[in-house]
Amino acid sequence: MKPQSTKIEQQIISGWIEQGASVLDLGCGDGELLALLIKEKQVRAQGIEINEQAIHRCVALGLSVFQEDIDTGLSEYSDKSFDFVILNQTFQQVKKPDFVLKEALRVGKKIIVGFPNFLYISARLQMFIGGKVPVTPALPYEWYDTPNLHFLSIADFVEYCRKKAIQIENSAFIGKNRRVRFFPNLLAGIGLFLLKK
């Protein structure tokens, strides 16, 4: 249950990933991103996904996926066993993002995190002018029916990384279907980060 990652997100992620790398996608959904990475970067891919129907679609794409919870699913992997671990649009949905991020950084040499920016301008306007919890393309759910458990801004995440001594190697911000270069915390609906520790 995550919003379809947009083509632009997928292209940015693909650009960060090295040819022939090993990739673990946490919350891989229908496997669209992994299938793209196999095609474009010939990666060795493994997915983890909780939804049974999504697993069926992944298997139809020829992907290898474990049906399990990413809150607990990483403990068997040894340190740095993947070149990349991806947490795209799932980071805000896990019960313990702090723990999952720590685990991802242990298991992956580098990790890619993507999440909706809660303080995107249209969200701010809906909150401060409309007086309502925002519904945006990156945050498409009503308050009473949302898989999102945590709400954070791009600025929150950057501060978090600094506090935890996580290195931000690269970042990209996406507004309405295009890259945002300035004031991402205000103008970007989605933030993508390439991290390592």
Added chain:
Amino acid sequence: MENTETKHFTFAQPPDELTLESGEKLGPITLAYETYGELNQQKSNAILILHALSGDAHAAGIHKGDAPLGWWNNLIGPGKGIDTDKYFVLCSNIIGGCKGSTGPSSVNPKTGKPYGADFPIMTIGDIVNAQRHLIDYLGIDKLLTVIGGSMGGMQVLQWMVAYPERIHSAIPIATAMNHTPQQIAFNEVGRQAIMADSNWRKGNYYGASKPAKGLAVARMIGHITYMSDVSMAEKFGRRYRTEKEPYKFGAEFEVEGYLRYRGDNFVKRFDANSYLYITKAIDYFNILNGKRLSDIFKGLTAKVLVIAFKSDWLYPAYQSQEIAKACKLAGVDATYCEVNSTYGHDAFLLEIKEEAHLVKHFLSTVSSGNKNGAWQA
């Protein structure tokens, strides 16, 4: 598929008997088997089907002039999950069985009488070793996949550890790396029912009355464990049978009638001693065997698809998750799927739509040599 037939392969002629894990020797050994589809020239499209406790070589199709369809007929056939237009499908009755392979009801060449309780104790390892002889005989170097549910899944796991170089992939379904005390306990009650039948006579009942009541009770217990609370409620409710005899301990409830029918029917087609030997082999099975979970599948290059079913309480999903975990720890390229079903353990025979979808796509990925999805440590 019409006119499928059972063939026989005999090997391990004395003095070259098969040495079993117990150290005892068994030979000659006959394996009953069936094949569907054509083996291609490279002999690279062979799939080995591994049956469960009461199964046999007749996995698919229909025999000439014979009513019962193969036990996995809805999965195996032209255009089905295991497509016999593409693959060469092979299924053999296990040793210890009673459907054409050498078992306790076969004649012991040393005495000229049925083995009975003199049949050597055998293991899942022995069952798989015997199958390997059949694969050799057919000239198949490497199987495209080995697939089976329940005890069939145990044989899959055994293939993965005993002959990893002989398989491209493996599909263990609704199974376990070893039996829990609860699983052993159910089997033991079944065995006790047989042995408590005065007709059992320490296994030497051939040519006399069979321990039919005991075997029927064992099967009734089995059937309870194969279903789920929900599937029983749906199938029987608390409905009464029409021909009931109230308050005489006859079969009043539909569920009683069903279990009696299943039990009585089983006696016609299964041998009580085989039931004892096979359930014991299942209980002995322990792929862990003191090893660490991370070491079991170390170095395995086969791609693995592990399937469990939500309502299966005989082989609960956590046991399949352990298999998936062992794959993960060993860096094996694996998929784990927990299929939603209310059928209980029987789901691996009944929840065909989802199972067929998974198996079909998995097989096409494996057979296209698509290693893209592979992740290796």
